[in-house]
Amino acid sequence: EDQVTQSPEALRLQEGESSSLNCSYTVSGLRGLFWYRQDPGKGPEFLFTLYSAGEEKEKERLKATLTKKESFLHITAPKPEDSATYLCAVQFQGAQKLVFGQGTRLTINP
Amino acid sequence: GAGVSQSPRYKVAKRGQDVALRCDPISGHVSLFWYQQALGQGPEFLTYFQNEAQLDKSGLPSDRFFAERPEGSVSTLKIQRTQQEDSAVYLCASSLALLDTQYFGPGTRLTVL
Numbered sequence: 061e062d063q064v065t066q067s068p069e070a071l072r073l074q075e076g077e078s079s080s081l082n083c084s085y086t087v088s089g090l091r092g093l094f095w096y097r098q099d100p101g102k103g104p105e106f107l108f109t110l111y112s113a114g115e116e117k118e119k120e121r122l123k124a125t126l127t128k129k130e131s132f133l134h135i136t137a138p139k140p141e142d143s144a145t146y147l148c149a150v151q152f153q154g155a156q157k158l159v160f161g162q163g164t165r166l167t168i169n170p
Numbered sequence: 171g172a173g174v175s176q177s178p179r180y181k182v183a184k185r186g187q188d189v190a191l192r193c194d195p196i197s198g199h200v201s202l203f204w205y206q207q208a209l210g211q212g213p214e215f216l217t218y219f220q221n222e223a224q225l226d227k228s229g230l231p232s233d234r235f236f237a238e239r240p241e242g243s244v245s246t247l248k249i250q251r252t253q254q255e256d257s258a259v260y261l262c263a264s265s266l267a268l269l270d271t272q273y274f275g276p277g278t279r280l281t282v283l
Contacts, residue, residue: 066212091269094271102276103261103263103274103277104261105274106274109271147213149212151269156201156203156226156268157215157229158205158213158215159215160205160212160213160214161212162210162211162212163211
C-alpha cells in the first residue's frame with residue numbers, strides 16, 4: 061500500500077536554530093510531492109511541488125529537496141512566525157488525489 | 171484573487187441529523203476535491219470532480235456520504251444520519267485542471283454530539 065510518513069511528529073526549536081523535516085514515501089510511481097503549511101483553524105497553504113529526484117525549491121527560509129524515497133524541508137534561521145504544522149503529500153502516477161502524511165508540528169520559540 | 175471558500179465554518183449536529191457542507195472553488199477551476207481531516211492527522215481523500223462529473227468516490231467512508239457538483243462549480247458534501255465518528259474538519263480543494271496544484275479552503279469543522 062502506498063504510504064507517506066513524516067518525522068518528527070513535533071519539533072521545538074529556538075529562533076535562529078536551523079533544522080530539517082523529513083517525508084518518506086513508499087510508492088509504485090511518483091508523479092509529484094507537495095509541501096503545505098497549515099496554521100491552526102485554517103486550511104493547508106501550498107508551499108512547493110517537486111517532481112523528480114534531485115530537484116530543489118526555495119522560498120524565504122524554506123528549502124525543499126527530493127530523493128527517490130524521501131523529501132526534506134529545510135528551515136534556515138527560523139522565526140516564530142514559521143510555527144505551524146507542515147504537511148507532505150504525494151500524488152501517484154495515474155491518480156489525482158493527494159495522499160498526506162500526518163504532519164510535523166513545528167514550534168519556534170523567541 | 172478570491173480563494174476557495176467553504177460554509178459554514180463550524181457546524182454542530184446531533185447524532186442522526188443530516189448536514190450539508192458547501193464549497194465554492196476558485197473561479198475557473200475545473201477540478202474539485204473533498205478531504206476529511208481528523209484532529210492531529212493529515213487530510214484523507216474522500217472524492218473528486220472534474221467539472222460536474224464525479225470521477226472517484228473511493229474515499230467516501232460509507233453510503234451516508236454523498237457529494238455533488240451539478241453545474242461544475244459549487245459543490246456540496248452531504249452526510250446523512252451523522253454519527254460521532256463523522257466529527258472532523260472537512261476540507262475542499264480546487265485545481266485549474268487535473269494534476270495541477272490543489273488549493274485548499276479553510277474547512278468546515280463538524281462536531282456531532
